[in-house]
Amino acid sequence: MLEYERSIDEMFRALADPTRRSILEQLDQGPASVSKLAEPFHLSLAAIAQHVQVLERSHLISTHKSGRQRLCSIDPAAVQSAERWLRTRRTRWEQRLDRLEQHLDKSTQEHRNDR
Amino acid sequence: MLEYERSIDEMFRALADPTRRSILEQLDQGPASVSKLAEPFHLSLAAIAQHVQVLERSHLISTHKSGRQRLCSIDPAAVQSAERWLRTRRTRWEQRLDRLEQHLDKSTQEHRNDR
DNA sequence: CCGATATTCAACTCTTGACTTGACTATCAG
DNA sequence: CTGATAGTCAAGTCAAGAGTTGAATATCGG
Numbered sequence: 001m002l003e004y005e006r007s008i009d010e011m012f013r014a015l016a017d018p019t020r021r022s023i024l025e026q027l028d029q030g031p032a033s034v035s036k037l038a039e040p041f042h043l044s045l046a047a048i049a050q051h052v053q054v055l056e057r058s059h060l061i062s063t064h065k066s067g068r069q070r071l072c073s074i075d076p077a078a079v080q081s082a083e084r085w086l087r088t089r090r091t092r093w094e095q096r097l098d099r100l101e102q103h104l105d106k107s108t109q110e111h112r113n114d115r
Numbered sequence: 116m117l118e119y120e121r122s123i124d125e126m127f128r129a130l131a132d133p134t135r136r137s138i139l140e141q142l143d144q145g146p147a148s149v150s151k152l153a154e155p156f157h158l159s160l161a162a163i164a165q166h167v168q169v170l171e172r173s174h175l176i177s178t179h180k181s182g183r184q185r186l187c188s189i190d191p192a193a194v195q196s197a198e199r200w201l202r203t204r205r206t207r208w209e210q211r212l213d214r215l216e217q218h219l220d221k222s223t224q225e226h227r228n229d230r
Numbered sequence: 231c232c233g234a235t236a237t238t239c240a241a242c243t244c245t246t247g248a249c250t251t252g253a254c255t256a257t258c259a260g
Numbered sequence: 261c262t263g264a265t266a267g268t269c270a271a272g273t274c275a276a277g278a279g280t281t282g283a284a285t286a287t288c289g290g
Contacts, residue, residue, distance in 0.1 A: 001133065009133050016131035017278080018124050021200075028207040035236060047279055049237070054277095068236045068287045076212075079205040085136075086198040092143040093189040132248080150266060162249050164267065169247095183257045183266040231290105238285070246277080255268075260261105 007059065011082045014058035019043070020051050024074060027061065031073040122174065126197045129173035134158070135166050139189060142176065146188040 001009065014020055023037050038048040052072055055061045059078040063070050129135055138152050153163040167187055170176045174193040178185050 005133070008136075012127070012136065013131045016128045018120070019278085021123075021127065024204050028204060028211075030211060033236075043278095044280060045237070046239085046281085050278080065237095070237070074204060074208040076205045076208050079201055079208075083198055083201040083205065086194055086201070089139050089143060089189060090191045090194040090198065093191050093194075096143075096145060097191075128247095134248085148266075158248090159250060160267070161251085161269090165248075180267090185267070233289095235288075236286085239283085241281090243280075244278090246275105248273105248275090250273080251271090253269085256266085258265075259263095 008082065008085055010058040011060060011078060014054050014060055015082065017051070017054075019048075020055055023048075023051060023055065023072075024060065027072060027074045031071045033069040033071055035069075037072065123197065123200055125173040126175060126193060129169050129175055130197065132166070132169075134163075135170055138163075138166060138170065138187075139175065142187060142189045146186045148184040148186055150184075152187065 019041065022040070026032060026037055026040070034049050034052055035045060037052065038045050041048065052061070052063065052070070055072075056063055059075055060082075061072050062075050063072045065071075134156065137155070141147060141152055141155070149164050149167055150160060152167065153160050156163065167176070167178065167185070170187075171178055174190055176187050177190050178187045180186075
C-alpha cells in the first residue's frame with residue numbers, strides 16, 4: 001500500500017468505530033480532556049484513552065498535555081482528506097452517469113425514426 | 116443508536132477495509148461483475164463476494180443479477196451521506212477556530228496599550 | 231507533605247471480521 | 261445434453277480490536 005493510502009487507511013479504520021465518531025462529534029464543541037470525553041459513555045477511562053490514541057495516530061485529532069490533563073481537538077486537515085476521498089468516488093461516478101445519459105439522449109434522437 | 120446513525124455506522128465500517136475501498140475505486144470506471152472486481156486481488160472469489168455483500172448492505176453500492184453475473188455499481192447518494200458527516204465535523208470546527216481567532220484579534224486590539 | 235485527580239501501562243478476555251476450502255446451484259455456449 | 265463459467269453457501273481458522281482490571285505515575289490544591 002502506498003504512503004498516502006496507509007494514512008487514508010488509518011483514518012477510515014479510526015472512523016469505523018461509533019464511540020470514536022461520537023468523540024469527534026463532542027469535539028465539534030471545542031477541545032476537551034480525556035475524562036470529559038469519557039463522561040457520556042459507560043466505558044472505563046482506559047477504554048476512552050485508547051480510542052483517543054487511535055484518533056491521534058490517524059491524525060483526525062491532535063492532543064497535548066496540559067498539567068494532568070490531555071486536551072484533544074479535531075484536526076480539520078485530516079478530516080478533509082477523508083472527505084476528499086469520498087467526494088472523488090462520488091463525483092467520478094456522477095460524471096459517468098451524466099455522460100451515459102447524454103449518450104442515451106443522443107442515440108434516442110439519432111434513431112427517432114427507427115420506431 | 117438512532118436509525119440514521121445505524122446506517123452511517125454500517126457505511127463507515129464498510130469503508131474501513133482497504134479491499135472494499137479499492138473495489139469502490141474500481142467502480143469509478145463503471146459497473147462490474149464480481150469476478151471482474153476480483154481480478155486485481157490475490158483473494159478467493161468468495162472473499163470478494165463477501166466484500167460486495169458488505170458494500171451492498173451499507174448501501175454504498177447496489178447490485179443486480181444479470182444471467183450468471185452480478186453487476187455492481189456505486190450508489191452516489193450513500194457516499195454523499197458519509198461525506199456530509201465528515202464535512203459537518205470539519206466545518207463546525209473551522210467555524211469555532213474562526214470565532215476564536217476573531218476574539219483573540221479583538222482582545223489584542225483592546226489591550227494594545229497594556230504591553 | 232498528603233490525598234485526590236487525571237491519566238497511563240500491561241496483561242488478559244472475548245468477539246468480530248477477513249479469509250479459505252469444498253460442495254452446491256444456475257446459466258451459457260456449442 | 262455437457263462442460264465450463266459465475267456465483268452462492270456453510271463451516272471452520274486465525275488475527276485484530278474493543279473492552280476490562282489493577283497497579284503505577286504525575287500533577288494539583290491545601
